[in-house]
Amino acid sequence: MELDKFFKDSVVxxxxxxxxxxxxxxxxxxxxxxxxxxxxxxxxxxxxxxxxTNLADGRVTPRLMDIAxxxxxxxxxxxxxxxxxxxxFKHVPLxxxxxxxxxxxxxxxxxxxxxxxLSAGVKKVLFTSxxxxxxxxxxxxxxxxxxxxxxxxxxxxxxKVGTVFASTRFGNVLGSRGSVFPIFHKKLFAGEALPLTxxxxxxxxxxxQEAAYLVIESLAxxxxxxxxxxxxxxxxxxxxxxxxxxxxADQAGRKKSDIKVDHIGLRxxxxxxxxxxxxxxxxxxxxxxxxxxxLPGEGxxxxxxxxSDYREQGKLMDRVYDSSKEEILTxxxxxxxxxxxxxx
Numbered sequence: 001m002e003l004d005k006f007f008k009d010s011v012v013x014x015x016x017x018x019x020x021x022x023x024x025x026x027x028x029x030x031x032x033x034x035x036x037x038x039x040x041x042x043x044x045x046x047x048x049x050x051x052x053t054n055l056a057d058g059r060v061t062p063r064l065m066d067i068a069x070x071x072x073x074x075x076x077x078x079x080x081x082x083x084x085x086x087x088x089f090k091h092v093p094l095x096x097x098x099x100x101x102x103x104x105x106x107x108x109x110x111x112x113x114x115x116x117x118l119s120a121g122v123k124k125v126l127f128t129s130x131x132x133x134x135x136x137x138x139x140x141x142x143x144x145x146x147x148x149x150x151x152x153x154x155x156x157x158x159x160k161v162g163t164v165f166a167s168t169r170f171g172n173v174l175g176s177r178g179s180v181f182p183i184f185h186k187k188l189f190a191g192e193a194l195p196l197t198x199x200x201x202x203x204x205x206x207x208x209q210e211a212a213y214l215v216i217e218s219l220a221x222x223x224x225x226x227x228x229x230x231x232x233x234x235x236x237x238x239x240x241x242x243x244x245x246x247x248x249a250d251q252a253g254r255k256k257s258d259i260k261v262d263h264i265g266l267r268x269x270x271x272x273x274x275x276x277x278x279x280x281x282x283x284x285x286x287x288x289x290x291x292x293x294x295l296p297g298e299g300x301x302x303x304x305x306x307x308s309d310y311r312e313q314g315k316l317m318d319r320v321y322d323s324s325k326e327e328i329l330t331x332x333x334x335x336x337x338x339x340x341x342x343x344x
Contacts, residue, residue, distance in 0.1 A: 004033055006220040013038040013080045013122075015067050015113060016087030018046035020176035021128060024212035025084055026050065030057055032216075040076055041087070042066045067109035073116035082219055083125040085113045088144070091178055092132070095140035096268045106143035107150070114154045114165065121161040126219045127151040129169040129227070131204055131274040131323075138269025148227060152296055155224045155304060164224035164305075169276055169294075171204025171232050171323075173211050174341045180237065181343060184244040189252045193260040194245075199238035201266075202273045202323040206232045207341035214290060225301040226310075227294040229276045229285075234323045235334055243334045247344045273324035277317065286314030292321060 012029055016022045017039035029037055040063045041047045047062050054060040065072040067087045077083065088106050089095055095102035110127065117125045129148050132141035147167075154165040175181050180203075184194050206214075211230070218228040241261050249256045266272065277285055277294060284295045293314065295307050319325070329337065338344045 003216065003220055007032040007034045010034045010081040011036045011038065011079055012082045012084065013040060013077055014084045014086060015040045015073075016085075017041050018043045018050055019086060019088075020173055020208055021211055021215070022086045023050065024173075024208035025086065025215060026054065026060070028209065028212040028216055030054065030059065035059065036061055038063055038076055038080060040065060040067070040073070068104060068112050070112040070115050073112055074119045077116050077120035077122055080120060081123045083113065083117055083122050084128070084215060084219065085110065085125060086128045086215075088128070088130075088147075090130070090140060092138050092140045092269045093267050095143070096138060099139040102139050102143045106140070107146045110147040110150050114150060117165075118154070118157060118163055122163050123161060124219060124222070125151070125154075125163065125165045126215065126222065127165070127167040128215060129167045131169065131171045131276050132271075133169060134275040134278055137271055140269070152225050152227075152301075156300055164222070166218070166222035166224060166226045166228065168215055168218040168228040168230065170206065170211060170214070170230040171274060171276065172206075174205050174207050174338070175343050176208065180240060181244075181338075184241065185248065188244060188248050188254070188259070191252075191254065193262040194241045195264045196237060196241055196261045197264055197266050197270065198272060199236075199263070200272060201237040202328060203235050203237060204232040204274055204276060204323050205235050205337075206230065207337070209341075217290070223305040223307065225296040225305060226307075227281075229292040229294060229321060231290055231292070232276075233333075233337060234326050234328045236328050239328075239331050239334060242331055243338065246331070247335060247338060273322060275323070276321040279320055282317050282320060285317040286310045287317060288314040292317060 018041040038061050051062040063076040089102050130144045133144035136142045151165045214230045281294045
């Protein structure tokens with residue numbers, strides 16, 4: 001896909017622009033010949049800083065608002081070609097404690113984005129989902145699954161320009177706020193033990209830059225109704241603790257042998273492993289380049305969109321994409337990925 005051609009002179013809006021993925025999306029999109037990026041967030045200080053950081057470019061327009069404000073979003077989306085919906089509450093324990101807030105932001109907020117996009121005549125909307133939406137065991141995952149279902153169904157409500165909707169589903173982003181890397185890093189330099197939930201826990205992980213690029217590529221590729229699943233490397237969390245000790249013990253002024261790992265157990269709603277597809281999705285999931293593409297179940301979407309190239313050119317999946325069943329990075333390979341992400 002020629003991204004320069006696709007985005008030339010376009011206007012892109014990003015909800016949740018101040019978040020880790022949103023920030024990476026802004027940086028990657030500014031490399032393309034688009035006309036304007038509308039950055040949307042309810043974090044006033046973060047939004048101001050993001051705007052000031054990119055002020056010299058002249059193509060970044062800030063809009064301070066909550067995504068549940070449908071009328072505000074409709075105004076913000078006026079003249080927008082593409083929407084990347086990245087705003088979400090993502091921390092599992094917090095969503096377990098405040099499920100009503102998670103529903104308002106992740107479900108009602110997503111429907112608000114849908115309604116505003118239809119009203120404003122946006123061309124394409126891409127929802128950033130999570131591996132936790134697959135066979136969800138927690139509130140956060142349930143709200144993300146509901147977001148996916150709302151996005152897929154939105155294609156059946158046609159706008160004046162034929163707005164189309166799709167989702168992209170990926171795992172953890174290395175170095176993002178609240179993720180395992182900054183937690184371990186802080187503990188190492190504070191002289192404390194590393195809090196390990198379970199030594200056999202596995203997680204899909206990718207760099208912020210990779211996540212942003214694959215979201216952008218998904219936006220350009222999708223037809224309507226698909227879920228794009230990014231191919232991701234897999235870490236064992238026990239090994240990840242070892243990688244962090246290997247990389248940062250000397251910098252922290254600590255002997256590797258003195259650093260303890262404190263086994264704290266799984267937190268409420270947490271899984272031992274993660275999945276990016278379900279068994280029910282396998283018969284309609286096709287492997288193409290950097291993605292697995294999950295097509296909607298047979299029905300009205302097949303009458304609206306031509307999925308023949310996925311079926312003819314892609315490879316039909318024969319398994320669930322599960323972090324406990326795929327090849328796991330060695331400690332050495334993991335350290336190289338941390339270096340690639342400029343975290344070491």
